[in-house]
Amino acid sequence: MRFGPGGNQPSFYNQGRKSSMEMPAWLRSMGLDAYEYECVRGVKISQSMAETLGAAARNNDISLSIHAPYYINLASEDEATRTRSREHIFKSLRAAHWMGARAVAIHAGTSTVRDRAAALDRIVRELDLIMEEAARDGLDGLLVRPETLGKPSQPGMLEDILQLCRRIKGLQPTIDFGHLHAATQGSLLTKEDFQRVLDRIVAVLGPGVLRDMHIHFSPIEYTGAGEKRHRTTAEPGFGPAFQPLAEALLEAGAGGTVVCESFDNQADDAVVFREIYRRTAKAAG
Numbered sequence: 514m515r516f517g518p519g520g521n522q523p524s525f526y527n528q529g530r531k532s533s534m535e536m537p538a539w540l541r542s543m544g545l546d547a548y549e550y551e552c553v554r555g556v557k558i559s560q561s562m563a564e565t566l567g568a569a570a571r572n573n574d575i576s577l578s579i580h581a582p583y584y585i586n587l588a589s590e591d592e593a594t595r596t597r598s599r600e601h602i603f604k605s606l607r608a609a610h611w612m613g614a615r616a617v618a619i620h621a622g623t624s625t626v627r628d629r630a631a632a633l634d635r636i637v638r639e640l641d642l643i644m645e646e647a648a649r650d651g652l653d654g655l656l657v658r659p660e661t662l663g664k665p666s667q668p669g670m671l672e673d674i675l676q677l678c679r680r681i682k683g684l685q686p687t688i689d690f691g692h693l694h695a696a697t698q699g700s701l702l703t704k705e706d707f708q709r710v711l712d713r714i715v716a717v718l719g720p721g722v723l724r725d726m727h728i729h730f731s732p733i734e735y736t737g738a739g740e741k742r743h744r745t746t747a748e749p750g751f752g753p754a755f756q757p758l759a760e761a762l763l764e765a766g767a768g769g770t771v772v773c774e775s776f777d778n779q780a781d782d783a784v785v786f787r788e789i790y791r792r793t794a795k796a797a798g
């Protein structure tokens with residue numbers, strides 16, 4: 514598995530660096546090998562900057578992904594919102610193409626839904642349009658990976674995301690275990706808890722999905738309504754723990770990328786997770 518941060522933690526800048534273009538070399542110096550470039554407030558990167566970042570990533574053996582803007586809501590009943598959402602995703606796909614990024618994580622439906630089935634139908638219709646448009650433009654629409662979300666009121670529970678992926682051939686999920694933990698009131702405690710999630714993914718999408726998983730992970734604070742805020746491993750008392758997931762991934766023979774989204778400490782915590790994973794792999798022989 515590859516490990517890296519989502520976005521740039523403050524210490525990256527405090528050490529005098531100014532641009533994400535310097536991120537791949539910095540991550541490599543920390544022993545990391547993935548980076549999720551965050552476009553959460555809009556896709557603003559130019560083609561030349563995206564290509565420069567892509568080249569830096571290749572030179573440093575960093576695999577790239579993109580987090581698409583937060584403003585996306587393909588489940589909206591408002592057509593203008595859905596159209597704007599498609600444009601955000603399309604811009605993200607184009608940036609991914611320029612960079613050579615391998616995944617675009619999206620929050621597909623962010624509003625509270627009354628009719629979950631109708632919301633999922635709308636998301637599928639919009640994703641179908643995106644796939645068509647991407648194909649016309651020579652982009653790979655299947656880089657889009659809808660993410661499990663942190664609030665049970667949103668159409669982003671594990672079953673929702675798996676059904677989206679089942680309905681659109683070749684689409685794969687982003688499994689955010691922090692969000693999943695928060696949305697289910699802290700259900701991910703033991704290796705068996707994580708294994709149940711992996712088993713469910715395999716049951717719906719087949720075993721091939723485990724070969725190239727896109728995972729988001731961070732400790733998280735939640736309330737009865739789900740996700741409140743991302744935390745770090747330096748703050749005691751916030752789950753989920755990475756150790757049981759590492760064991761479950763290793764036993765399942767899973768591969769792919771773990772993107773750490775710990776608050777303001779995402780690269781350091783990615784190193785923590787990577788060390789846990791390596792130690793666990795070694796102990797398992």
Ligand SMILES: [Zn+2]
Pocket residue numbers: 580618619620660
């Ligand atoms: Zn996300």
